[in-house]
Amino acid sequence: MSRARRITIVGGGLAGPLLACLLADDGHDVMILEQRGDPRKAGYEGGRSINLALSARGLEALDRIGLKEQVLDEAVPMKGRMMHDREGKKAFSAYSIIPGEAINSVSRGGLNCTLLDAAESRNNVKVHFGVECSIDVEAASVTWTNNDGTADTREADLIVGADGAGSAVREAMAETGSITASTDFIDSGYKELAIPPGPDGSFLLEDDALHIWPRGRYMMIALPNADGSFTCTCFWPLKGEASFEQVDSPEVIMDFFKTHFADAVALMPQLVEDYQANPVGPLGTVRCSAYHLGGTAVLIGDAAHAIVPFFGQGMNAAFQDCLRLADALRNHADLPAALVDYDRTQRPDGESIAEFSLENFIEMRDKTASALFRLRQRIRKRLNRMFPKLYVPRYNLVSFTTIPYANIRRHMAFRQVMLAGMLLGIAGVLALITLGIRGTI
Ligand SMILES: Cc1cc2nc3c(=O)[nH]c(=O)nc-3n(C[C@H](O)[C@H](O)[C@H](O)COP(=O)(O)OP(=O)(O)OC[C@H]3O[C@@H](n4cnc5c(N)ncnc54)[C@H](O)[C@@H]3O)c2cc1C
Structure with missing residues (x-):
């Protein structure tokens, strides 16, 4: 030493x-x-x-x-993401195929x-x-x-x-x-809000998930606390449409949340007070x-x-x-x-x-709400199940291993080249088969 x-x-x-x-x-x-x-x-x-x-x-x-x-x-422990859509419908997606990984x-x-x-x-x-x-x-x-x-x-x-x-x-x-x-600052900031525990100290949302309300340019997430409450964080643009600058008066705040985060509003009795009291962070x-x-x-x-x-x-x-x-x-x-x-x-x-x-x-802001994104997530998970040693999604490499981030980045770049090569190969074989069927070759 x-x-x-x-x-x-x-x-x-x-x-x-x-x-x-x-x-x-x-x-x-x-x-x-x-x-x-x-x-x-x-x-x-x-x-x-x-x-x-x-x-x-x-x-x-x-x-x-x-x-x-x-x-x-x-x-x-949070085992996965719980997505909330505008109608209040929820969809759970586990982070890992390994039981207990959270x-x-x-x-x-x-x-x-x-x-x-x-x-x-x-x-x-x-x-x-x-x-x-x-x-x-x-x-x-x-x-x-x-x-x-x-x-x-x-x-x-x-x-x-x-x-x-x-x-x-x-x-x-x-x-x-x-x-x-x-x-380098991004054009969004954050503000914290709260969902208190239920009257008996219970969680008012599923406590084993990180909750996400993805809404395009703005979103809200909520993480559970051991006392039964949730800390919500709004990530919104600082200026312009649907921004912290525009959503300011009690009526506008209430209206905005009822329109975009309706299922959460009912759980946030201090919404307007918290929103107006808590600062926006860069x-x-x-x-x-x-x-x-x-x-x-x-x-x-x-x-x-x-x-x-x-x-x-x-x-x-x-x-x-x-x-x-x-x-x-x-x-x-x-x-x-x-x-x-x-x-x-x-x-x-x-x-x-x-x-x-x-x-x-x-990804969280623009894509988690889309059906295509969820399909890709399902394909990633399926690949991970089929080849647990060969194919591990980036999120899991980052969150559930201690492999240096730079190695993960290199691995991802290599994997993308391999996947692109495989897809090109498959497309080439299909093209040859099609040409063969048509009698061109
Ligand atoms: C909204 C939000 C959500 C986050 N969520 C996560 C998450 O889920 N998971 C995660 O891993 N990370 C998360 N982070 C990031 C995490 O908060 C930081 O990466 C972490 O706090 C960094 O720790 P630190 O000790 O380097 O800095 P800090 O925790 O900021 O500590 C710095 C300390 O230095 C003190 N200090 C500052 N200037 C001086 C000075 N001149 N003299 C003496 N003392 C000084 C400060 O008072 C402070 O106590 C989040 C950050 C934000 C903003």
């Missing part, structure tokens, strides 16, 4: 404390600096999607720090608190909340102002940017001129020319590759980053070499899952 290092993690959201646990277990001296208050005392103030889908990659990382079973105990709905706030508890239970991790950081990425030094106005500085071997989509560490790295970074993709700066700074999670949430992989990818970074630091005595190794695997993965997520945005 490489020698113990002083590591400062900026950001105590989901990836920060998980990485802290992994690094502490390898003997490193870790400090987390988080700008918000402690969510275990102040309550969770994130507001960004109250629940998240946790799948194989996230579970692998949680397993490494001994939290997998605890987190799964509090999760709600993605898991977990509380973001609950998971954040569990991870912070786990990090703080390690002697070599310290966490400071409510701090404002000034970051020198080249010197691996952070100065922060505490709540009481006092300032502290920590000189470290390495700074990790786990500070989310608007990362200050990424910005500081870009300011050195050594890396470039960009954020959705975008962060891309970086490198995830590290020499041997002094490195990015993980959304700071490196924020993605649109349509594959349910942002947190899962962030957790996989944590594993890969911890592995790289363990395998290399030299810090720059460790970070080059991390960048070599994780950047192609970040780029691949970003592309998959944008493609899934189109």
Whole structure:
């Protein structure tokens, strides 16, 4: 193992404390600096999607720090998608042909608190909340102002940017001129609403599914929570027809939901109040020319590759980053070499899952409602049943395996070429047979 290092993690959201646990277990001296208050005392103030889908990659990382079973105990497994049409008719489609294979709905706030508890239970991790950081990425030094106005500085071997989509560490790295970074926003945003539990605490919709109301340019999804409620997320255009900008007054909101999401309206007694009170969040993709700066700074999670949430992989990818970074630091005595190794695997993965997520945005928004899409899904499942080793749908490779996203992308490209070749071959044989029958050859 490489020698113990002083590591400062900026950001105590989901990836920060998980990485802290992994690094502490390898003997490193870790400090987390988080700008918000402690969510275990102040309550969770994130507001960004109250629940998240946790799948194989996230579970692998949680397993490494001994939290997998605890987190799964509090999760709600979702075995498939439940599509709701305008008339309120529902159609269930299982994610997997393997019995019991499911993605898991977990509380973001609950998971954040569990991870912070786990990090703080390690002697070599310290966490400071409510701090404002000034970051020198080249010197691996952070100065922060505490709540009481006092300032502290920590000189470290390495700074990790786990500070989310608007990362200050990424910005500081870009300011050195050594890396470039960009954020591309899509023209849709999101807003969260709620379906409360029934009077006896029961679920008012099927609790083993991720519910989708696909309506062309706008859609709504709902994930179950352990308390019997559902968190609904509307993904709509920001401007123009059927947008957050246009659907604003109580009458228009009610009318819009009754027209497009009629079966959900009856389950949402606070619909108008929630809709008007909850903010619209932006959705975008962060891309970086490198995830590290020499041997002094490195990015993980959304700071490196924020993605649109349509594959349910942002947190899962962030957790996989944590594993890969911890592995790289363990395998290399030299810090720059460790970070080059991390960048070599994780950047192609970040780029691949970003592309998959944008493609899934189109698929969920425009295609899940179509009969052709459902036919293709059925064919994919049939192929998967017939050739379970040879043909696994992309969704399943992403959600139920830990195969690097970039390898899945290459595999998909290869499979498409093979399929196109096979179809051309079949068309050629049919053409020859037809010509033969007509006596042309
Ligand atoms: C609507 C929506 C739905 C989603 N659904 C899913 C899903 O189903 N499955 C999934 O896997 N992913 C999902 N995601 C993505 C997931 O939320 C993110 O990928 C994940 O939170 C990334 O974790 P992170 O630790 O990198 O960043 P964050 O969780 O954003 O944590 C960053 C932390 O850094 C702190 N911070 C920021 N700036 C500073 C600073 N300057 N100094 C100190 N601290 C700072 C923040 O306060 C925060 O605590 C979804 C995202 C959205 C928006």
